[in-house]
Amino acid sequence: MAQAGKTLHDPALGAQSAARIAAFANVLRANGFAIGLAESRDALAVLASPAGRRSNLLKPALRALFSATREDWRRFDELFEACWRGKGVRKVQPLRGAAASAGQPRPLPSSFPPEAPPGAKESGARDDELGGASTSGDRRDAASSAEALKSRDIRHIADPQEMAKVHALAERFARRMRARLDLRRTIHHSVAHGGTPIDLVWRRRKLRPLRLVLLLDASGSMELYTAFFARFLHAAVDAFREAEAFVFHTRLVHVSSALRERDVARAVDRLALMAQGIGGGTRIGESLADFNRWHAARVINSRTAVVIVSDGYDTGEPERLGAEMQRLARRSRRIVWLNPLLGWRDYEPTARGMQAALPYIDLFAPAHNLESLAALEPYLARI
């Protein structure tokens, strides 16, 4: 229990303890804790209580109060020791990844084909316009887009306006997967009419139908398509509230946080940065194993569609890929494999990796131009 040396010097004195709590809260805030006035006030109440006079109780009490995440929880003790017992520690520890990068644009390298920042802004504005339009409206818009664009191979799309269409397309996928009749509410409303269901109530967003997990192959053989799909990833993460994105070559990188960046160009740049230095051959099997082991439990639920974008050229063992695909198939509701090469006239999925993966794929579709992606829409809406 409490040793004499650990007792705090008279912390019950009002003003003094208020100042100490405030100072401590400031240090915690500087370290990324989310602490409001209510928390500080409650901390004072704790300090004034019997627990406040015993430092071995004070620490767990303040930790429960001030922590909000496991990360906070883990770092609390060290900060507490530093502040209350004056042990020498750096004032500010390195922040969590997300907090550190927010709002601090660094000069970023761009390994994906560049897009001029003004162009990116323009594409963002167009996105909003399309997003605001009615469903039928923007469907027509996308459907009537120039034939040339629709059937042009994605490799040749670089224009920001065309990129905006990609965004709109992903957004439409997201919207199509909502909207159902809400039977309970319909009956509820019918009560007013003596049980005749006059007002039909549509369920919107309530039953969020689908979670999307995207795995993008960013290896050398996919190079020409990577920039395009990176934007598709961004649009999907943007439009689905429950989407997770991963990029792999030889290893797997979780890139959702980078893609939550609103600005397309910046998001894609961050993505490029995160995916850097993993060149070389593709290890699809190992990347999937990594995914199954470390991420699947968290990101996959019973209503998850997994979309793998890859050409299937795997330098690893095909058996490994097959086994991991099987594990993945057992967990997820649907597996969609988008293969840009499938759009080529003479392509046969003969790559050994592709052969091993085929039995576990629910939908094997080409994805070399916008038209082929748009053709997926009815399928995804049914899941």
Added chain:
Amino acid sequence: MPLAREDIASRLAEVGYIADRDLATALWMMDFLKRPLLLEGQAGVGKTEVAKALAALYDAELIRLQCYEGLDQNAALYEWNYQRQLLAIKAREGAGETAERIEEQIFSEKYLLERPLLAAIRRAEAPVLLVDEVDRADEEFEAFLLELLSEYQVSIPELGTISAVTIPRVVLTSNNTRELSDALRRRCLYHYVDFPDVEREAAIILARTPGVASSLAAQIARLVAAIRKEDLRKAPGVAETLDWAATLAGLAIEDLRQSPEIVHDTLICLLKTHEDRARLTRETTQRLIGKVA
């Protein structure tokens, strides 16, 4: 009648929950500050058990709301009993009552179905409200829950505002399948529940499984701790440990070294996937037993 902090740990032990000091402090603060407690941790570390123990501790009713994707206010808060309302409408129409009168009648207490959240704020004795796996619910629901947890009142359009009779003790658990909002996290006290250390797990086994000698309990706790360090898909939880301890007690095992075969065969209590089962071969089990026993 808030309990003193020191009493909480010993009282919890009496009701069969062996808490560490940090958790006891958090439970004391729940009462002191009237804040909900958010528990995070891997599946199987005993998060739900905390709420049950808390209910036993205060001799309060445990009201449980299991969250899932698509959970809405109808399932969580209240719902009108439509069938009954429809019947009432037909019956009263037949009796020649006016529409206004009927409407007044069918939107009354009698036709209201209480769901867990409404139940939790309308009890005369403060219950323990367990909002289990809150991360599975949607963000809309989370926002609504946050409002309820700060105001402790709900409004039902047809009935008016219902304020809490008593403030329930609220425990939320999360498995981290989704990031919870900062606002909800801030509203709550936070406690990260880890797998218990060997001594505490042994104490839990002793408290919950009659017929297990303390030497065996210690062996089991050490072996389970060793198994958790293996590269498994799903680390065994405390509930699994208890199952296994009960199994071994049922087979009249007194020492793990006594019959490694049975130990290996009964590991199905701990390992719940085919891969994990295959990974822990007989030799591995043997080696682990040698290490811990």
